[in-house]
Amino acid sequence: MKTPFMNNLKSMNVDYDKVFVSIAVFSLISYFFASYVFAQSMSSTNYSIPDQSINFAGKLSSSTNYTVEDTAGEIATGFSTSTNYGISAGYQQMNIVVLSVVPPSNVTMSPSLGGVSGGSANGSTTFTVTTDDAAGYTVTITASSSPALVSGPNSFADYSPVGAAPDFTYSVLPTNSNFGFSVQGADADQRFKNNGSICNTGTNTTASTCWDGLSTSAKTVAGRTTNNTPSGTQTVLYFRAATGSNHIQVNGTYVATTTLTVTPL
Numbered sequence: 001m002k003t004p005f006m007n008n009l010k011s012m013n014v015d016y017d018k019v020f021v022s023i024a025v026f027s028l029i030s031y032f033f034a035s036y037v038f039a040q041s042m043s044s045t046n047y048s049i050p051d052q053s054i055n056f057a058g059k060l061s062s063s064t065n066y067t068v069e070d071t072a073g074e075i076a077t078g079f080s081t082s083t084n085y086g087i088s089a090g091y092q093q094m095n096i097v098v099l100s101v102v103p104p105s106n107v108t109m110s111p112s113l114g115g116v117s118g119g120s121a122n123g124s125t126t127f128t129v130t131t132d133d134a135a136g137y138t139v140t141i142t143a144s145s146s147p148a149l150v151s152g153p154n155s156f157a158d159y160s161p162v163g164a165a166p167d168f169t170y171s172v173l174p175t176n177s178n179f180g181f182s183v184q185g186a187d188a189d190q191r192f193k194n195n196g197s198i199c200n201t202g203t204n205t206t207a208s209t210c211w212d213g214l215s216t217s218a219k220t221v222a223g224r225t226t227n228n229t230p231s232g233t234q235t236v237l238y239f240r241a242a243t244g245s246n247h248i249q250v251n252g253t254y255v256a257t258t259t260l261t262v263t264p265l
Helices: 004-011
Strands: 020-031 060-062 067-069 078-081 086-089 099-102 119-131 137-143 149-151 154-158 177-184 219-224 233-243 252-264
Touching: 099 252, 119 137, 119 252, 154 252, 219 233
Parallel strands: 020 252, 154 177
Antiparallel strands: 060 067, 078 086, 099 119, 119 233, 137 219, 137 252, 149 154, 149 252, 177 233
């Protein structure tokens, strides 16, 4: 169906192939959290002492409303640091885990798309997560709207894989337009890894493969179950907006806003 804008172009004898769709900024917001675990311990090949304490009393108490484990008699407790060490002293002392993020930048996709002739616009951004938490972390992505890529009342459909797993190769029907993303990196979620031709199987992490659609529900994009200090791990997010050769995409600046959430395990 022609829009008023297109009708105006027609009356001015402007070729539809000169109408371009500009795919603009993606706002990816990273949240990071500090939680508390793990400190130094004493060990050898014959023993391990995870916590050290000198005290004379303490026990676990509970009721229908609470549970508390107390300790009496400890001295010199608390968290102490220097340039060479960090220690959480005391039997009940909580330990500190660091989870930090080098956040992604906004993405301006290119090239602009022909409103009638079709094509695809691409962009990418990276983020790096570093943690000394032995349990690791997880990263999810959430779109602020459905469909994710919009310009006023107009939009690109969210990419929909053929099956439950992401599509190894990006595809768009001649009469449709869609918008999808893929993930590359050592910490990419298993769904975005492949065996060379099929996603969600194998261990390969390949650029611009295994395409999925965004959602207003969180989707896991990366994570690990071990620490990765001190270097951290970089993950790449690829985005693609495509319109088919027989599809008319209304001229405009299309924007998708997404949120990355990084949490400790």
